[in-house]
Amino acid sequence: MTLPDGPKASPQLLSQFKSDPLGSMDAMGERYGDIFTIMAGSTPLVIVSNPQGIKQIFTSAKEIIASGQLNHGAAPLVGFNGLLMLDGLRHKHRRQLLMPPLHGTRVLAYGLRICQVADKVMNDLAIGKSFYAYPTVQKITLEVILQALFGLHEGERYEQFRQLLTNLLSFARSRWLGLTLSYPFLRQDLGGWSPWGYWQNLQRQFDKLLYTEIEERRSQADPSRTDVLSELVFARDETGQPITNQDIRDLFPSLLFGGQDASATAITWSLYWIHRLPNVRERLLEELNTLGESPDPMSIVALPYLSAVCNEVLRIYPTQVVTFPRLVESPIEVMGYELSPGTVVRGSIYLTHQREDLYPQPKQFQPERFLERQYSPYEFLPFGGGARRCPGEALALFEMKLILGTILSRYQLTLADEKRVEKPKARGVNFPPASGLEMLLLGQLPRQGRSQQLVGTL
């Protein structure tokens, strides 16, 4: 078997990737083209950025599988029975259970709440003072995900979850935990002051809280509840048995990480581009103004230019630069190379989105390209594809547009340093702006006419 050419995995390559992840991807793409191999020990990792090759990765389910085993390194973080660890029938079945509460009318029902939360968090900021957009937006997306996953937005249980998840998600992204995950010998519970001990303690608190909530819901069925937890509590597994509390618990960490972080990353980048390019902001405000006095969430979500801006944000800096790994199960030819079983394959979302033949002047932020052309799911893939395509896509796009619509029509913001060029930096699997994006709240726009209605009535 001749593998595509490519660099050797080395400490130097890793440090280049850490200091400038997208720059080093660009360099590899330029040097090796649409398909290249990174040799990590004896396991070849093949990276593909050609739509034909991407299509094969997503659709050749017999030859290329979405193996859960490949993600086991993340198990201490996201649980052994989380979606990422599962594959085959069980994975498919769990995804089918998650889809209804994360799509369609159930998601639409959160519209009002999303706008209110965005308004509340922004309203707490001091006028004339600077703030960091990324942690601010994270507060909003945490509230949205608490609503969608647990159906909670007030009361003692909501407060307990909110506090605990803030601590959990923030520690999960810390350097300390990163080190502990990379070096298993550091995983020793030496009490609350040791990183692993602290993490274990947070996990125990989370388990206790979630198991209490699960038992309460099992004992008091409430058919009016439409959230993910309520769906799982009464669901059956692939063998027809009720899903165990442990299995339900393990599904939540990956939903929480995906739900809070990826969305916050995308919305923060949107704020950056919209305020860096005055024409984009003006056109968005004009479009929002066409909605009249009392727009409903659906009409905001359907706005063509707002949709194009969101797509362009997800194109230029996708929150995740590569798909999760897939495993070649039986020999398959991809772009002229015969890949043998055991080869690991990833689609490069970032490099596909940087193709000059699909996106002329790819480094330029140009939302218009999405108004002028339809892209296939193998050309534009911010949510991945195939067996592991993001189950939160509908919720993510919905909240992205509503949060941006609310903020833009109600608050006047500017970048703290208009000349500063923001660079993405890896935080877990996501790539938010390295600095956290410092912005300034100049003031609130008058609460009259359409702007007032947008926030006040939703």
Ligand code: HEM
């Ligand atoms: C703008 C926001 C988001 C982006 C850009 C995004 C992107 C992605 C991508 C690229 C993948 C990997 C797909 C693949 O390997 O083919 C993924 C998987 C996943 N995402 Fe998202 N995501 C977002 C929001 C969300 C939300 C809101 C949730 C939860 C409600 C979520 C939960 C997940 C989960 C659980 C997986 C793993 C799926 C599996 O293993 O089957 N994501 N996401």
